[in-house]
Amino acid sequence: MRGRAAGAVLSVRWGMMRDVTGLMLLDTASLYFRAYFGVPESVKAPDGTPVNAVRGLLDFIDRLVKDHRPERLVACMDADWRPQWRVDLIPSYKAHRVAEEQETGPDVEEVPDTLSPQVPVIEEVLDALGIARVGVAGYEADDVIGTFTARADGPVDIVTGDRDLYQLVDDARGVRVLYPVKGVGTLQVTDEAALRAKYGVDxxxxxxxxxxxxxxxxxxxxxxxxxxxxxxxxxxxxxxxxxxxxxxxxxxxxxxxxxxxxxxxxxxxxxxxxxxxRGAGDVPLPDVDTVLPRAPRDPAAVEALAARWGLGGSITRLLATLAEG
Missing domain, CATH: 1.10.150.20 (5' to 3' exonuclease, C-terminal subdomain)
Known part of the structure; x- marks a missing residue:
């Protein structure tokens, strides 16, 4: 299965392992939070706006693609970080993270002041690059990931800083979790043997x-x-x-x-x-092209975003990696 020994618990530094993945699913919010706290806030756009989360996430995606060469890649989003149907069942669910209650739509999540403005930039850059970005109203990224995983007909790598997604690990279907440790510099590759060794469960x-x-x-x-x-x-x-x-x-x-x-x-x-x-496995996913692009969907938009936000090096590296196929 993907050319590696089964049952191994691996901690992999970037560049130490290169294999091929059918579908890679990114738990995007957990990764840009990691990037935000792992990259200094001194990394800024020309106008002084912090872009540490943007650049950190782009560099992370670049290294993921280099090391794993996924055929398909989806950046899964939290269209609703605290779905009402979950709150109705357990009112305390994520209640301590609510920054502002809303009469309609999702409540506002407590997020660092300098991270919030970076999220729309991340979304714009991913869209311009042509990297599939999927969020579904009323669902968290975990639910989107669960549904993509349930429908997958080949190996799946789930990249997340959220251990809740360990519930999707399945050796028989080739589903594993790549869990970033030490910021985003090292990935812990988690299969069923790793779960049994650490938690006693599959x-x-x-x-x-x-x-x-x-x-x-x-x-x-x-x-x-x-x-x-x-x-x-x-x-x-x-x-x-x-x-x-x-x-x-x-x-x-x-x-x-x-x-x-x-x-x-x-x-x-x-x-x-x-x-x-348990993540929902029946989310109504949109019909999107999940194939990893070889070239940007909108080169002019990529160039403009790179210039406006000072993303030159990160964008250049990622474009070169995508072009390698």
């Missing part, structure tokens, strides 16, 4: 582990008293969430009295958490 089990453990960064409470290790042990013993809940009802099961009580009290949360935690 891709399908990761979502159950995550909802049992909870995630403060997403406002998910989890089950009180059930941390990551306990969640992994429960899943090892009872297979999945359904098996754990069946064990709660079985007085002969090996649950401790405290575990049985806590899980029983958490039933209302556990009834809705799977829908919130």
């Amino acid at each position: 891709g399908k089990g990761y979502a159950d582990l995550a909802l049992l453990r909870g995630d403060p960064s997403d406002g998910l409470p989890g089950v009180p008293g059930v941390g990551e290790k306990t969640a992994a042990k429960l899943l090892a013993e009872f297979t999945d969430l359904a098996g754990i809940l069946a064990a709660v009802d079985d007085p002969r099961s090996k649950l401790t009295p405290a575990q049985r009580r806590r899980l029983d009290e958490a039933r209302p949360y556990l009834a809705v958490a799977p829908t919130v935690v």
Whole structure:
């Protein structure tokens, strides 16, 4: 599968590995956040506007394409970073990140002041380059990624700084996650063996582990008293969430009295958490050309954007990499 040994946990510095990927999916927001915090804010456009996230993301895409040569590439976007259908099920979902509530449409997410103006620039540059950019109203990038992955007929590399997407890892289908560590300088290649070694679960089990453990960064409470290790042990013993809940009802099961009580009290949360935690796999995706371009869709727009925002070196390198095919 893609010419590498199965079951390996790899940390790969740029240039150390070069392989070929069928479809590469970018969790774009998580990557430009990484770029923003990893590239100095002193990187600015001619007018003094910070463009560290823009240049960092473009350089990141350049290195991804050089090292992995994806046949198709999609920059997946958060059209709605906090979908109402998730909030209706768990009101605390991402509530701590709301900067401003809106009567209609998505609430405004709390984002650094100097990052917000860079997001439209990123979108304009990707569009001018001809790199597919997909966001769907009412859904997060995770849902878009989940749907592209479900429909893929070949290997998929998911590039994300969000561990929630480990739930999509599937050796049989050639789906793996490339997780940036140390900023964006090193990629951790995660397959099922890596998940089992670190968390004791495979891709399908990761979502159950995550909802049992909870995630403060997403406002998910989890089950009180059930941390990551306990969640992994429960899943090892009872297979999945359904098996754990069946064990709660079985007085002969090996649950401790405290575990049985806590899980029983958490039933209302556990009834809705799977829908919130698991990415949607049936998002109505638009019909877009996902083939990685060899040349920019709009050369004049690329040139104008590069000049206005001082993106020369980053754009030049990426265009050269794309032209290599």
